[in-house]
Amino acid sequence: xxxxxxxxxxxxxxxxxxxxxxxxxxxxxxxxxxxxxxxxxxxxxxxxxxxxxxxxxxxxxxxxxxxxxxxxxxxxxxxxxx
Numbered sequence: 850x851x852x853x854x855x856x857x858x859x860x861x862x863x864x865x866x867x868x869x870x871x872x873x874x875x876x877x878x879x880x881x882x883x884x885x886x887x888x889x890x891x892x893x894x895x896x897x898x899x900x901x902x903x904x905x906x907x908x909x910x911x912x913x914x915x916x917x918x919x920x921x922x923x924x925x926x927x928x929x930x931x
Contacts (some may be wrong), residue, residue: 858889860903862922869928874908876927884908887917 859868869875871889885905893899894914905921906911915921 860887860917860922861876862925862928863919867923867928869925874927875905875930877924878926879924881926885915890904892916894928 858869859870861868869887872885875885875887877884877885884907886908888904888906889902890900891899892904892914894904894916903917905915905917907915914922
């Protein structure tokens with residue numbers, strides 16, 4: 850079994866030449882009062898078992914986790930590289 854590790858994960862914002870990477874802060878139009886941190890890795894959400902993938906963690910409340918869905922990429926209006 851071969852395992853591939855990638856230290857340079859990035860996700861393109863559709864229709865743009867912009868990318869997000871783990872650790873950047875973003876704002877979404879429909880949650881405009883919240884600042885989110887982009888993450889990639891294992892997370893649990895909604896009482897389900899852990900899964901591995903892209904997700905958002907609320908900057909002011911790290912216990913609030915949200916899976917990153919394709920609609921979220923379209924909804925991003927601020928990208929702040931820390």
